[in-house]
Amino acid sequence: MRDQLHELLKKRVQQCVSHSRSSIHTCPKIEKKKESLSGRSGEIVKAQATGNVIRVGQEKEDVTPVEYRVHFKYLIKQKGIFYLEEEIEERIADFYKGVFVEDREKNPFKDSKKEEVSSDRVFEEEERYEYEYDRMKAVQYAEKWWNTYNPAYKKFDVDCTNYISQCLHAGGGPMRGYPNRGKGWWMRSGNWSYSWTVANSMRWYLPSSNSGLRAEEVSSADQLLIGDVICYDFQGDGRFDHTTIVTGKDASGMPLVNAHTYNSRMRYWAYEDSTAYTPNIKYKFLTITDDQ
Structure with missing residues (x-):
């Protein structure tokens, strides 16, 4: 099974830099990424994938599911500028009597809304917390921990x-x-506020906060600076599922973002190649403001 998965990853890497769609194992997500890049005058000029098996599931009707994780690296050229995008995919491959049949990416956002128990809006205290937002420190942290987890x-x-x-x-x-x-924004003593951990609560908290950490909503992604935040409502149903931080800009001045859940860095902000993407997707663009 490992050898077959290795061959599959080799084909995926080849697909990243190929203009052909003839392979029976063509990955739709890679094609979406290439189409998105093409629309922005960009292309993947080199790709690399390393994977490892997480778990071999129980065989059922001669089909064995195998969970595996892949670390993709894409060297992207856009208008003469190069940058490196990285992402982690968690996938499930099905093997029929030991022979690879198909695989699919797990969607971490599918059931995320079931976990939310918070109210959308967070009540505010009348306090003053003076601070100056250091965008570079925020981005440095985002880069350090994009594919790992701070034990603190x-x-x-x-x-x-x-x-x-x-x-x-x-x-x-x-x-x-x-x-x-239900108040403020914090994590302490093994507990946390909804606004700290729940995407939909952060979406409401940042622009409504009147003290401490807060943000202003802007109308388009190109208005954001590094260290700013984008919120994603994949289904367009009014409840936001995902949050990213701007860590760079592409050659057209559009945001590149880092994220967890499916860990990624320097990914194009629109998430058009995500398995969670739908045509109904809505975004909120939030620029962090100082409180002085």
Whole structure:
């Protein structure tokens, strides 16, 4: 099975830099990434993939599922500028009597809304927390921990907003509101506020906060600076599923983002190649403001 998965990854790498779609194992996600890049005058000029098996499932009707993780690296050229994008995929491959049949990417956001128990809006205290947001420190933290987890914080299965909160705190955003989970923005003593860990709560908290960490909503992605935040409502149903932080810009000045849950760095902000993407997707673009 490992040898077959190795061959599959080799074909995926070849697909990244090929203009042909003739392979029976063509990955739709890679084609979406290439199409998105083409629309932005970009292309993948080199790709690399390393994988490891996480778990071999129980055989059922001669089919054995194998969970595996892949670390992709894409060297992207856009308008003469090069940058490196990286992402981690968690996938499940099915083997019929030991022969590879098909595989699919796990969707970490599928059931994320079931885990939310918070109210959307967070009540505010009248306090003053003066701080100056250090965007570079926030980005440095985002780069350091994009594919690992700081042991000083709790890790979640859906970890995207927890990771973004850590980045914002590294940039100087002050915690406040402890121990009320429905107030402020904090993680302390093994507990945390909804706004720290839940994407939909952070989406409401940042632009409504009147003290400490706060943000202003802007109308388009190109208005964002490094260290700013993008919120994603994949289904377009009004409840936001995902949060990213801007860590760079592409050759056209559009944001590249880092994220957890499916860990990625320098990924194009629109997430058009994500398995969670739908035509109904909605975004919120939030620029962090100082409180002085």
